Amino acid sequence: MHETVINKIRGMYFINRLRALYKKVRWECQKCKNASTMPQPPQMATLPAARIAAFERPFTYVGIDYFGPLFVAVGRRREKRWGVIFTCLTLRAVHIEVAHSLDTSSSVMAIRNFVSRRGYPREIFSDNGTNFKASEKIICENLKDTDWAAVVSSFDEVKWRFNPPGTPHMGGAWERLVRSVKKVLFEILPSTSFTDESLRSALSEVEFILNARPLTFVSLESSDDEALTPNHLLIGSSDGYKPIGSNTLSLRQRWQLTQQFADRFWHRWVREYLPVISRRTKWFVKKRPACVGDIVVIADQDLPRNSWPKGRIVNVVRAKDGQVRSAMVATKSGILHRPIVKIAILDVGTEQSKQTLESSFTGAGVLPTKNYGRAVSNA
Known part of the structure; x- marks a missing residue:
């Protein structure tokens, strides 16, 4: 289009350095500026504290998201169910619950089910879903409601942090795992009609498969250690196999071995996994930041x-x-x-x-x- 304009002007007038003059006029045209302006991403930030919190118990820092709907057979009709994924932002472990609706009651019950099996998180991260907003008021602000007082009394110290609206990239830690859940679920059961029981069983299998995925480089050398997986810290091994301990060890020695295993895991995590997630592939340069009044x-x-x-x-x-x-x-x-x-x-x-x-x-x-x-x- 620009060459067409230059060609028409050239056919009518002789202007010295026409192309340079045309570009200058374009750059000074306010309408052209408005039409061609693009967002300028700022320099990529360092990893948040929740992603590098080594030596903390699993699911201390948790990201939550919904996925679905998934259809289940109830009698002769089909009903919707939603999966609720909880991911440990440090260990990258996954916990999946099933919600029967998108309302606040189902959201609070899913969080309570998670806490009953994984313990209380220190911080919860999520998007701005209306069910999450309502759950935050019930759980973290501890409203004096007779229906919820006994349920939320232990959540006083939990902090809930919301990403700004329209920023799914800030929740990439759990958005990417939602894709993995859907992919594994489709691969193992591509055309199965679920019931409530079979759906819960399938999601438990998906949870185990994702928690067995390697976090670090898989070495083919026999002398190297096995690649780290979330299951190593959750259940003691990547595949759930628990070796039989020696009866010669006392209770104190068994406790010490358990602590040594956890310390060895976290030392390897810091040495092998942390440098991988700290790399930056884009947004290296500082941009002109937005100012009040722009x-x-x-x-x-x-x-x-x-x-x-x-x-x-x-x-x-x-x-x-x-x-x-x-x-x-x-x-x-x-x-x-x-x-x-x-x-x-x-x-x-x-x-x-x-x-x-x-x-x-x-x-x-x-x-x-x-x-x-x-x-x-x-x-």
Whole structure:
């Protein structure tokens, strides 16, 4: 299209350095700037503390998500069931529960079933699902409701952290495992019509298979140790085999051997697995961060590009490394909390935002005192 315009102008007028002049006009055209602007992802953050919490018991830091629906046969009718996946963010172990609906009661019961088998987590991470929001109010804020008082009394110390809306990449630790669950479930039972009992049994098999997956490089040398798996810390071996111990060991010696096994696992985890997940393959360079007062376009994959909402940034959320990860944007439909990877900054900012550009790029500055909603950093 651009060459067509240059060709038409050349046929009508002789202009020296026409191509360079045309590019300059395009770069100064506000309409062209608005049409070509793209979100600029900030520099990738370091791993959050929940991903590198070595020497903690399994499922201390947990990510939760739903998947499905899965259909089961109940008599002569088919009903929907949903899987609830709990993943240990440090060990990458998986726990799966079955929910009969998407309401708050099923969500709370699924979490209670998880806690009964795995213990209380210290922090829970999830997206902004309405059932998770309601469960957080019941579990973490400990509402004085007679129906729930006895159930949630032990959750006082649990913290629930929500990712910003529209940021599935911030929940990649469990989103990728949802795909693995679906793949294994389809491979072992591609066309089976489930009942409630068979679905629960199948998901238990999937849970065991995923917990037996290697986390580290599988060496073919016979002298090397077996690759680490989540099952090593959960049940003592990758395949569930429990060797018979010697009767000559006293109770204290058995306890010491168990502690030595756990310590050896975590030392290998730090030495072999941690360097693998610490690698960065993109987003190395710091970008110009969003500032309060910037005019932006919110990239919405569900809308055509010319229908993306526009607005002004009224608040930004900085990570510990000084980078802006999400922002509050005032639009005609209200205040929206969106990640920076889905915000495109237009070159029409106010003078105040331009003056704060230099200090913002170095990570200086403070947040505005006004609070427009919950803002959680994932770095």
